Amino acid sequence: MSKFQFPESIMSRPVYGTLEPRLGHAHLFVADAEGAEAILDLAKKDPGLMSSAHIIFIPRATGETYVEQLKALRPAQFYSGPSYEAALPRLRRVFSDASMGLQVYLSGTEGLMGQAQSEAMQAGIAPAAIQTEHRGSVARRMQCVHCKGITEDVMTDPFVCSHCGLNLFVRDHYSRRLAAYQGVCIDAEDPGNVPDPVELYS
Amino acid sequence: MTIQFNDETFRDDYTFRNSDWAVKRFPFPFHEDSYMYSVNMEQHRGGPEGSVYEKRFDVDEHYVSEMKDRAIVLADDPLRCQSLPHMTLAGWDLLELIMVSKSEDYPDLFELHRDGNTWRWINKPLGIDDTFTFLDETTLPFGPMEYITRQSQGDFAVLDQRDDMLWMDAGMVTTQADWSLDFDIGMNFFEWHAPVPKAHEMGIFKRALKFLLNIQQGAPARRLNWTMTVNPLLDTSPENYHKWGIQKTGLTAENIGQKQFLRVELQTFYRLPRSNALAFPIRCYLIAFEDIVSVPKWGRRLHRVIRDLPEELATYKGFIDNRPKMLDYLSQYDDGLPTSPGVWPDLDTEPALSK
């Protein structure tokens, strides 16, 4: 699958690269959905790395599509879970005894990569040891600046806050701590005048 | 002079007013008839007597009412004041800086008595007399940053300095020009400035950061920033924008002189001694258009600045829709005469309006 090219944007907006094999004692992969393809591609470049790899995979809508292929890479540890929230205790446990040589590889949606990166930073993992590669959905994880609730997988601008119900426009301003973009009320100055939602990047 | 503190509101019935004294000392931000972003930084070493630049932390007639407004905002939303765990020492540094400065600069209003680590702080305008142990959080009703900034006009960002970068790791932000501390906390200098148009491309933020990283203890700096606000609303937060945004649509030719305010921030920069953090007080001053035009030079100049301001800046500052109404009003106070250089009102030397 070809990769989506995000348009140039402001300086708080994250940019993603391509996962490259790195030297390290241990390799942690966290991926959701099509993010599996980035792991498969990396394993082609350096199959030996998998013997010290731990893959945490959340298939989401891809179901069984990638599970067997990932297992066939024969990583030292493999986990497939139903959601990021469900995988989080495991992720925290892995980060809690991460040694200096740990390399972290994140791939898939912005929401997955952002949250795992924020978790890694809180655990004290050096930013230089973390790589990211975007694959799959271009949906955004949005924080409502008014009620502070997070709406996952936002695909349109504007959208309705899943917590307080306000109509929000999608900003490019991004908080790495929250792993979220900012949503701001679109009809504050003209209540009820909400434009039709348009798909992101269309 | 002794200050008469106003009893006034910055919300609902908006009874906020500037006295003649406050109008004359207003920090008018335009030193010429046009405006563009620049690295407009200078040393903060006092200024003309009575001006807002004279003291380290200016206290004026709005002090007591502004502190009441801050308390209302914080009761409503405690996230407006946050400090990441490693910033507590910087909070004590800030508390010391403000207590020492205010007690020295306004001895009739504030007193600080230090006996080793046992400190007694007296704040007469707010009726506070507290004794506490310096560097012991358990002896104050709030964390040190929150304690002192509940008693100091203006917002405060406290920046951690590491890896040749500034990080917004603590702050008290209730009088902001539409940005969110809760969203921005933890960001670096380039990230929190990301939404600003043009300035990145102009290289302004790179140069400004270099300047800030080199600020030394005892050698503070300052700059001005400005925007526009309808009604004297201090808390123009993104958090509450869905409530106050509608007020921007209430301007008419009849009420614009009273309802439209120029909002100026006197921003200062202090290196803190123990933590090596940078304190960034952002003091907000509001003035109604009708008070600005009472100074002929300022009326002429404001008209020209607003008229010629690039569209991107007027959009970013949130007044692009109201600009035509502002210009209709302000043009009445511009007779085309030249203006004297500099920001001062020059009431004795500038000609009266001739139209």
Ligand code: HEM
């Ligand atoms: C370290 C202290 C500083 C902090 C904490 C700070 C913070 C901020 C914040 C939060 C914004 C609003 C951004 C948004 O739209 O969300 C802003 C705007 C801005 N800042 Fe800073 N800033 C600092 C220093 C400086 C310096 C030294 C300059 C010097 C040029 C500068 C220039 C600007 C400009 C030009 C804007 C746009 C303002 C407007 O057009 O109204 N800042 N700043």
